[in-house]
Amino acid sequence: MSRRSLLRRGGALALTAGTGAALAGCENTTTPVAAAGGGGDGKGILGDPTAGGPVDSAGIPLARKDYPVVLPRRGEAVKSSAKPERGGELQIYNYADYLNPAVIKAFGKQEGVSVRVTTFDTLDEAFSKLSTGGLEFDIIFSTPDQLSRLVGRELIQPLNFELIPNLQKNVWPELHSPFYDVGPRYSVPYTVYTTGIAWRNDLLDFDPSKMDQPWDAFWSPQAEKYRGKVAILDDSREGPGMALMRRGVTNLNTEDPDLLAQAGEDLKDLSRRVGVKVSIADYETVPAGRVLLHQGWSGDMIAGVISYMPKGVKPDVLSYWYQKQGGPIFNDCICVAAKATKPVIAHRFLNYLLDNKVSYENFTGYVGYQTPLTAIDAQKLFDDGVVPKTLDQAVVTREAYANGNAYLTLSAKGLQLWDRTWASFRNG
């Protein structure tokens, strides 16, 4: 498989966070009993009086921007005075091709350790393998909706932010204490990305961004000409989510069965109209011109510019549109494993990745996914030739982050609803 084909697969799958099952000791129930809910006083969430936030009836925290969650403290963070471990191997668990090898190498040299990256394909797979307890890593890459179950199973440890000064120094202020991990206690942000529409402006004879409702481009008569060359993301949240946004639904975490039924119908309609494909290879198929209109991730387009332009094709044939009000936007995060054998070096690695220069090299030299650092501004990216002007909307801004929506943890019932909607379309 090519470089990043599995990169984001499942990244935004709504894997129910939380630890309700283990904590409530109610395994083996035939019918999951969790119900949606945003209420609850949040006192004593997951058995920690200092933690709080809304939970559903199974005890799963459902973090929302307006309902921040403080994760319970499990275990002790390393001391500020702790000495960095010497020699040996720093073990990282990550998606494939989600770190610039040059950056890893430089860190290893600087700290005198060898760094080893083990990869997973989906966060579900990563969680299952970590849960067995057989894998010992120092650093785990993940997404915010995974945090509560990682904490619940005691797979990650609290961080000492005195060892990660770059968070305060370099990262967007709104991510200093994010709503999904107030404090923060366990995570630092890694990359930010949006979901939008990617297209080949030289081969498509219309401009989706000029339409009244750009998401409708996929269902439009103009698109029917490109039958077989239209694709949406292979993701149980992104697919139905796009169908919802097309109908003007603003809550991307809705658990309304009628809305999702409509979304399912709309997706099937897309099959009939344009023979839509499902794929997460937008970084490659759009530059290659095999797909001309693709629901895509912002980072994939920039990665396309960095690594996937065919010979003789200029990067400015790629265009990207993003819904500025309420479009999907979110970030990934990095944690230190509970069983880390090099917790201090791991902290130093997190800090290193948030260094302005390192972060920029990681982003523009390889990964294509942007880091939420104040020093990275769109103008610099255009000036450096990293991003052509046609992809200006693929640059993630703080303004977009403030106005955007995110696919967040659903209740167990809601998760099932979304997955069924997706499967019934996906299985044709």
Place this chain on the structure above:
Amino acid sequence: MGSRWIWRALAVPGLVWLAVFFVVAFYAIISVGLGNVTTLYEPVPHWNPLDWNVGYLWAALKAVVPGGDTWDTFLRTLIYVFVAVVLSLAIGYPVAWYAARHAGRWRGLILVLLVLPFWISYLMRMFAWTNLLAENGYATRALSALSIDTLFQHLGLLDGSDWLGGQHIAVILALVYGYVPYLILPLFAALDRIDQRYIEAARDLGASPAGAFWRVVVPLSKTGTLAGIVLIALPMFGDYYTPDLISGSPKTAILGNAINGYVQGGPNKSLGAALTILLSAFLLVFMLYYLRVVRADQRAAAGVA
């Protein structure tokens, strides 16, 4: 006495291999499919058969009957595999016959050529086609120059001109292309074993060349043909990457895609496991038929001897 034990001991590695990598693994799938889930939809396998819960199997069964969620997918799978096997036979049998009987001094070369596809992994060969069949790919241009695409369009087999745009025919042909070598080799072995004297005897007794072929060669190669069919049909039923690479459209999704979708992530892993059990049970029926034919054949052979 002693030598008998040596031969039995030689079977041990194979049995251990099967036990560990097939029986245990398959039992794990059964335990998940007949198990349960936590409130977070994490599968909880039920290892003890007394605890088995048929809920997911029942749900999977309801999904693959007419009117169920996966019925269309199931039907499509059957059609794809059937057509692909028939085409593979139509292509493979003459090749195997020629290689076994008429290749003369080219025989060695042809055998090498038949093994050649195994040098490159299946996945790589499919990836190659995604480029060859792209809009400006060599294969697309060649097919267009030969007007094969227009022919297919007239026959209603190709919708538009994009071979990779979710076409049934492209997926079926890709399956044929991918698996036909696995059919030819056992067929070749079977045809090669047929005693030339049987055919000569048929001719001496007045059969036409075609008659001798139908009445002697085809029946004598039945076991080999069936072995070849089993060898290619089983993996075709479980295939999911071929439709993914050659089409990627839900219109061409087969059961393997459905199972892959459920198992990759999300809350329905148990349903995926239950579908796997169903598919295996379905394939077991074919397998049993094959074993019966082989046994009958062996008995007949023993009778002749």
